[in-house]
Amino acid sequence: MSRTPIYLITLMCALNHSGFGGSRVAISLYALELGVNQFTVGILMALYALSPMLLAVAIGRFADRVGPRLPMLLGTVGVGVALVLPPIFPGVATLYVVAFLLGSTFPLFFVTVHGMTGDIGAPEDRARNYALVSLGFSAAGFVGPFSAGLAIDHIGHLPAFMVLAAFTVAPALLLWLRPGFLPKRAPHVAAKGASALDLWRIPRLRNTFLASGILSAAWDLFQFYLPVYGHQIGLSASAIGAILAVFALATFIIRLGLPRLSRRYREEGIITGAFFVAAFAFALFPFFQHAVALAACAFVLGLGLGCGQPMSMSLIYVLSPRGRAAESSGLRVMVNNVMHLVVPVAFGSLGTAFGYMPVFLSNTAMLVGAGELIRRGLR
Template identity: 35%
Template sequence: MTGSRMAAPLLALNQGHGKGGVGLLVALFALTQIFLSLPAGRYADRHGLKRPVGLAVIAASVGVGLAAIWPIYPVLCLTALLCGGSIGAATIAVQRHVGRMANSVAERQQAFSWLAIAPAASNFIGPFASGLVIDFAGFQAAFLMLACMPLVGWILLRGARELPQEPVAPGKGAAWDLLRSPGMRRLLLMNWFMTASWDLHGFMVPVLGHERGLQASVIGSILGGFALAAACVRVVMPLFAGRLQEWVLITSATASAGVLFLLYPLTSTALGMGACSAALGFVLSVVQPMVMSMLHQITPRERHGEVLAVRLIMINASSVGMPLLFGMAGLLTGVTGVFLTMGVILTCGSRLGLGLRGLGEDPEGPDH
């Protein structure tokens, strides 16, 4: 999806479509996940790993393949919808399977730390490979190459062993009933803090850099420092994951991110902004594996798919809505005001993480 999310808007721009049309195209990648995540989560709870991923592979390959055959704007919109929905369904199924494979909290932390490397790698490989193919062979060749990637993933997945399915309890209620638990609400709110921070950084740093007269290459380097730090942390995290307490890491990362957002607009040089960017990449990247581990501990095993879907809905809703909110806030308070406000919210909100202490401890082994 990362390659298509770069190639499709670029093709639309080359065809003369305006910024509004390109913005809509980008939003469609997240829109499908908002509406299909819950059905996909329930489907994964009933059918396990391979069937949901198999359907996702078909949808993704067909969607991108259509763009290779008919590279026109309406087809690109369909590609975005199919790619977004398929990656959401596959992500839920894989995360659910990985969480249920673990036999202890330490194993679960390590497993999700390893799994977190994949998005970091795809965020580099997808756009980089697409860009190379576009430059040397054109957009249709790039889409054809991207259509083959899900098939490669399916080949690698075929050897995975399905885990025994848990019977779905009758009358279990709606997925949103999971939010009745105070611990669940705290955990998902802390996860949202990190998601919103990620979105704010990616959206507002170019604006801040532009205000300060920085060149595009410098702004790109600042954002690249964030991505590089995040990738490095996720590579080394599996070595330490079993020794970490989730609530400590989540709380300290949230507080640290708040302090960094307070410092960010006070830096007057590109070097200072780059240091803040790398530090933010470091602290934000450690949260996802810990959140995933805790979600599997505090949720009934037959509802793991649903709770992962709720989390994915929140992430994608944030990715769609927060840039709009940040943009309006920037008009009212200026870019500096947005950074300072987010810093205060995170610093004060980090206290909620103290309520996660002892949440989801499962001394008897895997998911209870």
């Protein structure tokens, strides 16, 4: 079977997520430029998570029912439209709207991709497919923040949003004009009255949701707080973007080796190990202020967090009832975004009140405790 579909989907993931991921840097730094405090930046980042927390399961059911093209197209166009709003309507109020719109539309693309990737090719291709998609997201994690930082430094905050919006044009045209490469939707077999709680009651599936949520919270805190910390210690937007790009490069590297790693260790064991590596990296951050040292810490963090998410995506597809993979992906996104909603507000408040040191060390403690809890659960 041709490998073209999975490569096109990976390319779309890289482009769309470059715009979406770069928006976090652009919104954070533009808000700080306008004079807001850390708590307000935390609120803006939390708005990314509000809609996915409430709607991700419904989005998954919608994708299972209608197929991948429509939700992916709506999500792509929605991200592009949201990103052009700040240059048209500058100000803090617009950033609240933009953060909410980005959080509402990107999951239409994100949830659908995760639910359908396992349907491409033969069952033995599944691990490779999820590895490729995760590589696309990792590449975007490098390109998006780095592009945002460079654009802010060289052409200004507001034009940077237009640069990020441009990433969504090619995926939107591809989905609109040439959607034939997308897989056919699997038969939807959920019984009438079936609920997401049925999926939550599957023990291994529930454990995977929880592990994914905690890792995602750590990822989100880094993406949110590194720009705040970097701004506070006087780093340029380019330097902040470069540190975030190094983090993304590490996730890309570790994901290249995931197929070999998964042949030697259980998925759950890999995810557990990721907690302890990530905790170690977070503990290092508050002791450094030089960009190179912070980039080294970010690289270690990327190695820890980069392997957990694709392993959880593949495991969720395997454990999901047939025809409910996108719904399971939606439930995963919902759990992740509960954490996305809580973490920026909680740690933004902590940083405003007590400074940056407690933010990093508290997250370290959370990761160590959660990793130990999950490790004991595997016995």
